[in-house]
Amino acid sequence: MKKGNLIIKNANELVTCSGFKAKAGVEMSDLHLIFNGAVVIEEGIIKAVGATEEILNNYDENDYEVIDASGKAVLPGFVDSHTHFVFGGNRAEEFSWRLRGDSYMEIMQRGGGIVNSVRATAEASKEELFKIGLKRLNSMLSFGVTTVEGKSGYGLDYDTEIKQLEVMNELEKVHPIEIAKTFLGAHAVPKEYKGREDEFIDFIIEKVLPTVVERDLAEFCDIFCEKNVFTVEQSRRLLNKAKELGMKTKIHADEIVQLGGAELAAEIGAVSADHLLQASDKGIADMAKAKVVATLLPCTAFSLKEEFARGRYMIDKGCAVALATDFNPGSCFTESIPLVIALAALHMNMSIEEIITALTINGAAAIDRADKIGSIDIGKQGDIIILENPSYKFLPYHIGVSIVEKVIKKGQLVFDKEK
Numbered sequence: 190m191k192k193g194n195l196i197i198k199n200a201n202e203l204v205t206c207s208g209f210k211a212k213a214g215v216e217m218s219d220l221h222l223i224f225n226g227a228v229v230i231e232e233g234i235i236k237a238v239g240a241t242e243e244i245l246n247n248y249d250e251n252d253y254e255v256i257d258a259s260g261k262a263v264l265p266g267f268v269d270s271h272t273h274f275v276f277g278g279n280r281a282e283e284f285s286w287r288l289r290g291d292s293y294m295e296i297m298q299r300g301g302g303i304v305n306s307v308r309a310t311a312e313a314s315k316e317e318l319f320k321i322g323l324k325r326l327n328s329m330l331s332f333g334v335t336t337v338e339g340k341s342g343y344g345l346d347y348d349t350e351i352k353q354l355e356v357m358n359e360l361e362k363v364h365p366i367e368i369a370k371t372f373l374g375a376h377a378v379p380k381e382y383k384g385r386e387d388e389f390i391d392f393i394i395e396k397v398l399p400t401v402v403e404r405d406l407a408e409f410c411d412i413f414c415e416k417n418v419f420t421v422e423q424s425r426r427l428l429n430k431a432k433e434l435g436m437k438t439k440i441h442a443d444e445i446v447q448l449g450g451a452e453l454a455a456e457i458g459a460v461s462a463d464h465l466l467q468a469s470d471k472g473i474a475d476m477a478k479a480k481v482v483a484t485l486l487p488c489t490a491f492s493l494k495e496e497f498a499r500g501r502y503m504i505d506k507g508c509a510v511a512l513a514t515d516f517n518p519g520s521c522f523t524e525s526i527p528l529v530i531a532l533a534a535l536h537m538n539m540s541i542e543e544i545i546t547a548l549t550i551n552g553a554a555a556i557d558r559a560d561k562i563g564s565i566d567i568g569k570q571g572d573i574i575i576l577e578n579p580s581y582k583f584l585p586y587h588i589g590v591s592i593v594e595k596v597i598k599k600g601q602l603v604f605d606k607e608k
């Protein structure tokens with residue numbers, strides 16, 4: 190029996206999320222369900238999907254490892270398409286200040302925030318970052334995440350930015366979770382560049398970006414486009430340069446202030462625009478037209494005590510919405526998929542079908558991998574989760590608790606709650 194040869198049979202609900210590209214608007218509601226379904230995986234790739242009886246007529250169970258999913262729902266693995274999971278130190282003290290009433294931007298303005306994590310990340314050795322990264326990936330896996338996006342951005346200098354990306358590249362070699370790497374060198378303005386933001390963008394473009402591209406350390410380039418951080422013009426300049434060098438782009442857009450980040454994402458053809466708490470109606474319309482995935486991060490809004498992004502409105506206006514954790518040391522220190530689901534369901538008026546689409550096929554689209562992962566379709570990777578309950582409807586119902594029982598990556602069982 191070859192590695193990654195597996196049959197999952199008798200799934201009460203096989204939630205395929207079938208599709209090879211982002212789903213926009215009403216398309217997000219169709220999960221393409223098969224009752225009493227089965228999946229055949231060979232050498233890590235999905236070979237057949239259908240009703241159990243039909244599948245077992247065509248495939249001999251003796252040639253495969255077999256998981257009986259009777260009484261369980263089976264879904265594609267979750268794709269957490271926006272995180273900053275490799276960093277040193279913590280900002281627990283700052284969190285306590287926020288509980289006292291200080292705002293995220295106030296803390297940043299007085300020299301705390303992201304630059305605090307920058308210091309701790311520079312001080313951490315590669316081995317330390319690797320060790321903590323591994324622990325975080327294990328936690329994500331237990332929530333059913335089979336692919337994660339991870340950003341640099343706690344370096345803001347050559348050595349530490351490269352170190353963060355190298356750590357992610359090394360983590361991927363030893364951990365089942367696949368990592369989409371994003372270069373976020375323009376995440377904050379380092380102290381020595383305050384008031385000289387254009388020069389900092391020049392530094393990123395001239396000194397760091399070329400190495401990232403030459404060594405193929407990241408697939409995406411991202412920037413924190415925000416009042417008192419980087420302007421729309423600075424963001425346009427960096428991202429267009431990254432595109433010229435063959436990278437794909439993302440933007441931290443319209444998070445705190447309505448700056449025009451959503452419009453910029455549409456203009457430059459970014460793969461995704463993320464946060465969007467303050468995105469304008471025009472920005473949303475532009476994104477729908479340009480097919481930019483709107484990646485919403487409800488745990489961040491929750492943690493910052495801000496209004497949630499207008500997910501319902503975006504879907505109604507024809508956007509493809511993805512949901513992600515935004516796991517990071519400052520604005521949102523959680524890798525909890527159950528919390529994302531709870532907030533999207535109870536505070537963003539998204540249906541559970543839309544939420545599942547946002548965490549699977551649209552999450553995959555947000556990292557430009559909808560052709561390989563994000564659904565249970567023939568030819569895609571065998572990345573699958575099995576819930577401990579018979580229906581996907583238990584996901585928002587069991588509030589804040591993970592009901593993922595088994596995780597399968599490329600046809601291999603990599604997490605089992607029962608063991």
Ligand SMILES: N=CN[C@@H](CCC(=O)O)C(=O)O
Pocket residue numbers: 273302303306413441444489515517518519520521
């Ligand atoms: N908003 C900017 N960047 C991160 C927060 C990073 C931090 O506070 O460390 C985010 O996506 O939420």
Ligand SMILES: [Zn+2]
Pocket residue numbers: 271272273441515517
């Ligand atoms: Zn972020």
